[in-house]
Amino acid sequence: MLLEELDSIAQKITISRKEICVRCCMASGCMSSRSAEIKDAMQHAVTSKNLGDRVEVRRVGCMGFCGQGPMVSVEPDGLLYEHVTVENAPSIIDALDGGTAQAELGDAKQPFFSRQLMVVRANNGRIDPESIEGYIEANGYRTLHQVLHEMQPAHVIEAIVKSGLRGRGGAGYPTGLKWGTVAKSAGAHKFVICNGDEGDPGAYMDRSVLESDPHRVIEGMAIAGYAVGADQAFIYVRAEYPLAVSRLQTAIRQARQHGLLGTGVFESPFNFNVEVRIGAGAFVCGEETALMASIEGNRGQPHPRPPFPAERGLWGFPTLINNVETFANVVPILEHGPDWYASLGTEKSKGTKVFSLTGKIRNSGLIEVPMGITIREIVEEMGGGAPGNAKVKAIQTGGPSGGCIPAEHFDTPVDYESLVGLGSIMGSGGLVVMDEHTNMVDVARFYMQFCMEESCGKCIPCRAGTVQMYELLTKIVERRGAQKDLEQLEELCDLVKHTSLCGLGQTAPNPVLSTLRYFRNEYLELLNKEVQEFGSSGVQEQET
Amino acid sequence: MKVIKPPLPSEDKRWKIVDAKMRRLGYAGHALIETLHTVQESFGYLDGDALSFVARALRVPPSRVYGVATFYNFFSLKPQGTHTCVVCLGTACYVKGADKVLAAIEKQNGIKSGETTSDKQLSLLTARCIGACAIGPAVIYDGLVSGHQTPEAATEKLKGILAHAA
Numbered sequence: 001m002l003l004e005e006l007d008s009i010a011q012k013i014t015i016s017r018k019e020i021c022v023r024c025c026m027a028s029g030c031m032s033s034r035s036a037e038i039k040d041a042m043q044h045a046v047t048s049k050n051l052g053d054r055v056e057v058r059r060v061g062c063m064g065f066c067g068q069g070p071m072v073s074v075e076p077d078g079l080l081y082e083h084v085t086v087e088n089a090p091s092i093i094d095a096l097d098g099g100t101a102q103a104e105l106g107d108a109k110q111p112f113f114s115r116q117l118m119v120v121r122a123n124n125g126r127i128d129p130e131s132i133e134g135y136i137e138a139n140g141y142r143t144l145h146q147v148l149h150e151m152q153p154a155h156v157i158e159a160i161v162k163s164g165l166r167g168r169g170g171a172g173y174p175t176g177l178k179w180g181t182v183a184k185s186a187g188a189h190k191f192v193i194c195n196g197d198e199g200d201p202g203a204y205m206d207r208s209v210l211e212s213d214p215h216r217v218i219e220g221m222a223i224a225g226y227a228v229g230a231d232q233a234f235i236y237v238r239a240e241y242p243l244a245v246s247r248l249q250t251a252i253r254q255a256r257q258h259g260l261l262g263t264g265v266f267e268s269p270f271n272f273n274v275e276v277r278i279g280a281g282a283f284v285c286g287e288e289t290a291l292m293a294s295i296e297g298n299r300g301q302p303h304p305r306p307p308f309p310a311e312r313g314l315w316g317f318p319t320l321i322n323n324v325e326t327f328a329n330v331v332p333i334l335e336h337g338p339d340w341y342a343s344l345g346t347e348k349s350k351g352t353k354v355f356s357l358t359g360k361i362r363n364s365g366l367i368e369v370p371m372g373i374t375i376r377e378i379v380e381e382m383g384g385g386a387p388g389n390a391k392v393k394a395i396q397t398g399g400p401s402g403g404c405i406p407a408e409h410f411d412t413p414v415d416y417e418s419l420v421g422l423g424s425i426m427g428s429g430g431l432v433v434m435d436e437h438t439n440m441v442d443v444a445r446f447y448m449q450f451c452m453e454e455s456c457g458k459c460i461p462c463r464a465g466t467v468q469m470y471e472l473l474t475k476i477v478e479r480r481g482a483q484k485d486l487e488q489l490e491e492l493c494d495l496v497k498h499t500s501l502c503g504l505g506q507t508a509p510n511p512v513l514s515t516l517r518y519f520r521n522e523y524l525e526l527l528n529k530e531v532q533e534f535g536s537s538g539v540q541e542q543e544t
Numbered sequence: 545m546k547v548i549k550p551p552l553p554s555e556d557k558r559w560k561i562v563d564a565k566m567r568r569l570g571y572a573g574h575a576l577i578e579t580l581h582t583v584q585e586s587f588g589y590l591d592g593d594a595l596s597f598v599a600r601a602l603r604v605p606p607s608r609v610y611g612v613a614t615f616y617n618f619f620s621l622k623p624q625g626t627h628t629c630v631v632c633l634g635t636a637c638y639v640k641g642a643d644k645v646l647a648a649i650e651k652q653n654g655i656k657s658g659e660t661t662s663d664k665q666l667s668l669l670t671a672r673c674i675g676a677c678a679i680g681p682a683v684i685y686d687g688l689v690s691g692h693q694t695p696e697a698a699t700e701k702l703k704g705i706l707a708h709a710a
Contacts, residue, residue, distance in 0.1 A: 029679055032689035066678030201634030204675030239581070239618045240674050280577055280616030283672060297576035298608070299615040358636035358677035365678045396635065430677075432635045446638055450672070456615075 001259035001266055003145055006136055013137040018056040020096060021075045022046075025125065027062035027211045028204075028243050030069035038070055038089045045093035055096065061212020063125035064116075067364030068106060073125070082106040111381045112363045117344070119352045120328045121368045124212035129247050132254035135215040141260055143331045144219050147226060148268040156227040157183060160330070163338035164350035169195060169286075169323035170398060170427045171503075172349070172416040178320065181310040182228040185318035190230035192221050193314065193321045196237040196244070197291060199283035200399030201450065203430030205354040206324035208366050210237065210244035213328070214251035220327035222265065222272050223334065228320050231271045236291055238279045248276050283400075283454035287502045288321045290456065301458045302502035323428065325354055345371030349415035349426075359396075359432035360386045369414070376410035379433060390435040394518070398427025400447045400454075401507035403514025404440060423514040425507075440519040441526055444512045445473040451508035462505025465496035469512065476523060482531040486523060490516065550600040553593050558586040562594075566601055573604045576612055580619055589620045617672075625660040625667035627705055630684040631698075634673030637680035641694075645681050646670065648695030649702060665706055 024030075024039040043057045063071045068082035072092055081092055081103040088102040095101035118124075127134040135141070147156055161176030182190060194217060198206040210217060221233050237245050252274050255261040263271045277295050284290045285300040292314045294300040313319025329351060333341045344351050349371040355378070358364050362384035369378065379385065379392055386392045394404040403424035405412070412418050416426050434443065452466040472489045475481040493509035500506045516523060549571075552559040565582040569575035579602065583594050590613050599606040613619045631646045646657060649668060653661055660667040676682040679691025683698055685705060690697075 028689065029676055029691070032676060032679065032682070032691050069679065198675065199672065201638075201673035202636040202677050203673070204677050207675040240671060278578070278581055279618075280581065281618035281672070282616050294577065295574065297572075297574035297578075297604075297612070299611055356636075356677055358680065359639045364636075399635065430635070432639060432677075434639060438639055443635075443639070446635070454672075 003142075003266075006141060006145065009133055010137045010139075013133045018054055020055045020077075022055060022057045022092065022096075023060040023063075023073045023075070023125065024057060025061070025063045025069060025071040026059045027066075027208055028241075029062070029066035030071060031243065033070045034086055035070040035084075037086045038072070038084055041086050041089040042072070042093055045090035049093065051093065051096070055093070059128050059130065060126060061124045061129045062121075062208040062366060064121070064366040064368075065106070065112065065363070066366060071106075071125075072103070073108075078108055080106040080108040110363075112365070112367070112384070115373070115377065115382050116368050117352050117370045118368055119332050119341075119344070120209060120216075120325055120354055121212070121366070122332070123216060124208065127213065129212050129214060130250050132215060132251065132258060135213070139335065140215055141219055143334045144222050144260070145266050147223050147334060148266050148270055153183060153227045153229065156223060156334070159334060159338045160227070163333045163341040164345075164348075165326065165329055165333060165341065166349065166416065167323060168325035168329070168353065168428070170200075170401065170425060172426060175322060175326055175329075178310060178322070179224065179227055181308075182230075182318050182320040185311050187318040189232065189315075189317045190228055191314045191317055191319040192225045192228065192230045192233035193288075193291065193295070193309075193319060194221055194233065194235040194324055194327055195286065195288065195291060195321055196235055196241075196324045197279050197286045198238060198241075198324070198428060199286045199454075200401075200428050200430050202356070202358055202396070202399060202432040203428050204356050205366060205429045207238075207241045207244050208356075209324055209328050209354070210241070211247055214244075214248045215255065216331055217324055217327050218248075218251055218255055218261070218274055220330035221274060222261065223330050224320055224322065224327065225272045226270055228318075230320065231273065233272065233274045234277050234295055234314075235274060236277045236279060236285070236295060239281055245276060245278055252276065282456070283450070284456045284502070284504050287504060290502065291321070292319065299456070301456045302504075304501060325429070346413060346415045348417055353414065353426070353429060355429045355431045357383050357431050357433070360390065360392070360435040360438065361433040362387050371415050372413045374411050374413055375405060378414070378431065379410060383433065386433065386435040390437060392433055393436050393438060394434045394440065396424075396432040396434060396443070396511075397430065398425040398507075398510070399430050400450050401425060401503065401510055402427045402430075403510050404434065404443065404518060405514075406518040423517050424510070439477075440515045440522050441473065441477050444515045445470065445477055447511040448473055448508065451504060455504065455508075459499075459501035459505060461496045461499040462501065462508065465492055465500075465505070466508055468492055469496070469509070473512070476526050479526055479528050480531070481527055483527060486527065550597060553597050559597075561586050562598075563601070566598075571602055573602055576602055576604060576609065577616070580609075580613060584619060589623045591621070622660070623664075625664050627665060627686055628667045628669060628684075629686075629702060630669045630671050630674070631657070632671045632674045632676065632680065632682045632684070634671070634675075634677060634680070636677035637673075637682055640680050642681035644695050645683065645693050645698050648699050652699045652702065666702070 072081040091102040165175040166172040290300040290302040309319040448470045599609040
């Protein structure tokens with residue numbers, strides 16, 4: 001593949017484009033409401049009305065407004081249809097030449113869309129995720145070409161450092177620094193791993209990116225491979241995401257056929273292969289050392305760091321692990337320049353973040369917003385508050401590793417440091433809204449049950465501590481707990497947090513700690529005043 | 545040293561699919577999880593014979609194969625029912641009442657999550673999060689996701705699926 005060939009593919013597609021493009025969302029959310037049949041129904045209407053040379057019905061990835069799906073959009077009119085059904089889909093085609101469709105017309109200018117800033121998701125909902133030509137038309141793989149032919153690996157790393165990009169998996173480690181460490185580490189082989197083990201319940205940003213724009217992630221990984229000196233990469237995706245897996249496999253096959261992966265990428269000396277590895281349902285595999293154990297075909301159990309994967313990772317070789325969204329940021333940074341990227345966001349948190357806004361919220365779906373936006377803007381303006389005029393009580397960020405942020409702190413800007421200051425974390429991007437009807441102690445117990453069942457069992461604080469904390473929370477929720485139980489719960493939180501081996505255990509107490517910090521009253525109200533010491537059937541009895 | 549490959553457990557053509565997968569990954573030990581995925585896709589679950597065959601073919605200890613097969617939630621060592629129903633219990637689904645949907649299905653079919661009905665018609669499972677958060681509560685019926693589920697909608701849907709099977 002040469003640059004001229006890339007150009008000619010793009011030109012060929014652009015010339016063949018039709019006057020009107022009807023886009024039908026075919027990501028998992030809308031697919032579950034029969035969007036594949038909706039697309040067929042619209043295609044059928046186009047054929048039977050002889051509109052084939054003017055109208056293209058295109059399969060696209062996630063448009064974001066998943067709660068209102070299935071979604072269909074019409075360009076260049078900028079119309080957006082929500083809750084489309086197989087029955088009313090043909091009326092959208094009927095209405096192309098004037099008239100009104102029976103499908104529900106949405107407001108494409110409402111804050112849910114207008115407050116967004118698309119960097120990672122720029123192509124999502126626009127291009128066909130199963131067509132490499134569509135991606136190439138949207139300037140795809142040009143950045144990789146430019147990097148391979150015009151930049152030294154060190155310059156690529158320098159650009160990523162300058163952009164201020166931080167890991168989007170949740171911890172926020174500076175991406176450029178990590179790349180630099182892997183580049184400097186000596187090894188006969190080096191690996192790149194894309195962490196798509198999005199186990200955090202209530203979050204689906206990575207699934208959506210992989211389903212909507214898989215080539216973007218692959219291109220980002222290839223650039224990373226060139227920068228750090230790796231020639232083999234793995235994308236580890238959850239088994240729960242079959243559509244993401246299949247679209248990735250399609251994309252990898254296409255890229256290989258076009259000479260964009262494999263030996264001599266873009267006819268340069270750079271070789272790069274990508275393989276998909278499918279997870280098997282273990283939350284702990286989101287932790288990088290556990291993930292590598294899983295790729296090696298073992299139980300997904302973490303090991304102590306250091307050594308960090310950047311020095312000794314997969315099969316003992318230096319390994320770069322980044323999250324899906326981090327890799328998806330690489331192309332725009334190099335395409336538009338690190339200065340442009342660094343101009344977005346706040347002083348320490350640059351760029352945008354994709355969130356999945358779910359739970360008790362009117363407008364539910366995926367949003368990409370600049371860092372520094374306040375929680376209030378997200379929940380109230382974009383999300384439209386809780387349904388049924390209920391009062392929003394709190395928002396949960398970071399899943400089982402994060403915490404709940406109460407409504408009185410909603411004016412806090414969304415950035416890594418501010419969220420940590422509130423006792424939560426940025427996390428991978430799940431934002432679950434809780435309203436006044438949500439019992440916060442029950443939420444804490446829900447997360448503790450999750451961590452208890454997902455604990456891999458390797459270290460004792462996590463294996464035994466999560467069980468004990470779950471038992472204590474159950475006692476409190478069932479009104480059998482006493483003041484002593486609460487004290488013991490807090491003590492255990494502290495112990496498990498500071499002595500567990502990996503992130504799972506170290507952060508498992510966070511949902512309890514943050515609900516205790518802001519909603520202590522809810523715990524106190526549940527305590528049984530008649531029980532003075534420990535509750536009736538407590539932990540102590542069980543131990544004897 | 546010439547490596548002797550174990551014979552396929554039976555004439556069943558599905559073993560050829562499993563063997564092809566292992567061959568593609570060079571019969572390496574790290575192919576274990578990928579291989580188990582293929583066995584489960586082909587046979588529906590992992591039985592003892594399959595585990596020992598995979599262990600011999602990949603030359604890894606049976607203890608490691610068993611350890612991996614039981615570590616990951618996705619692998620099942622028991623045959624599943626004709627139909628499967630997976631209730632998502634992710635946070636977004638949970639705060640919108642997925643627990644009530646699950647309870648209704650459990651009551652309707654007289655089984656708990658993780659069990660199969662005695663007539664082998666239905667297996668009920670739960671998922672951590674299937675990433676269909678915006679349309680929660682979500683339930684997967686025979687591999688197809690349905691959103692916005694209620695206890696009534698879910699039991700009605702299952703009634704239809706099971707009646708169709710009978």
